Amino acid sequence: MLLQVFLSGFLEFRLIDAIDIILVAFLLYELFNLLKGTSAMSIFIGIVAVIILWKVVTVLEMALLSEILGAFISVGFIALIVVFQPEIRQFLLLLGNSSFLNNQRRRFLFWKLKQINDRLDVDPITHACQKMANAKTGALIVLSKTNELRQFSDTGDEIDALITDQLLESIFFKNSPLHDGAVIIRNNRIQAARCILPVSSNMRIDVALGLRHRAAIGVTERTDAVSVIVSEETGEISYAKSGIIVTHVKPAQLKNFLDKEFNSE
Numbered sequence: 001m002l003l004q005v006f007l008s009g010f011l012e013f014r015l016i017d018a019i020d021i022i023l024v025a026f027l028l029y030e031l032f033n034l035l036k037g038t039s040a041m042s043i044f045i046g047i048v049a050v051i052i053l054w055k056v057v058t059v060l061e062m063a064l065l066s067e068i069l070g071a072f073i074s075v076g077f078i079a080l081i082v083v084f085q086p087e088i089r090q091f092l093l094l095l096g097n098s099s100f101l102n103n104q105r106r107r108f109l110f111w112k113l114k115q116i117n118d119r120l121d122v123d124p125i126t127h128a129c130q131k132m133a134n135a136k137t138g139a140l141i142v143l144s145k146t147n148e149l150r151q152f153s154d155t156g157d158e159i160d161a162l163i164t165d166q167l168l169e170s171i172f173f174k175n176s177p178l179h180d181g182a183v184i185i186r187n188n189r190i191q192a193a194r195c196i197l198p199v200s201s202n203m204r205i206d207v208a209l210g211l212r213h214r215a216a217i218g219v220t221e222r223t224d225a226v227s228v229i230v231s232e233e234t235g236e237i238s239y240a241k242s243g244i245i246v247t248h249v250k251p252a253q254l255k256n257f258l259d260k261e262f263n264s265e
Helices: 002-011 015-035 039-059 063-083 085-096 122-134 165-172 211-222 251-262
Strands: 105-108 111-114 139-143 157-162 182-186 189-195 226-230 237-241 244-249
Touching: 039 063, 122 139, 122 165, 122 226, 122 237, 122 251, 139 165, 139 211, 139 251, 165 182, 165 189, 182 211, 211 226, 211 237, 211 244, 226 251, 237 251, 244 251
Parallel strands: 139 182
Antiparallel strands: 105 111, 139 226, 157 189, 182 189, 226 237, 237 244
């Protein structure tokens, strides 16, 4: 009997059903890529957990709990638009972009054929930080990982250039119009400069650290990015990850840290 039901359901499966499944899977995959590495990802996982719990209690005929969760989900749609407004906007812009199907990452269903080198060119970053530390030139460099940081790079000026220590030094030169703000490095290229970052509100941060350091910590609290800071007052190098800052870093220590974060096999 069960076999007959299965076979009848299989025979009723149409080509349009397969296309429907593929398109839904593709949209969910793009949404996952958009949210991963951000604080919104945790919210998304929580919402999925609530939906799964609602389905379970509905199947188990737990009427009261099912009624409560159902009401929460129906009303929560409006709240989702408010919470995910930046991500929804970015997702719609992505779908409307003419280069969406011909970007530098060719995609076929769930596989990516990357045309770029995944390894980060660490040497020019450490050399530039060492020179700027000696000259007491303030700098803030953000290195993207899974999150592309477009919400922050869009606030600055696009550069899209290879990483060189001369370019980094010229950007953060005191008289440069690009020196005020952060440089964002993504896909082993300097994507943008003069970018605005969120400032951390963590009260446990050392009061001796200024806004540059707080912005470096803030972006790592909200994403999985890594930030490197050169103090204009002391010339000291620091780096931040996951909301935690490490100060008094030597150039060799910075190189080892970046190699471990981005170039480890």
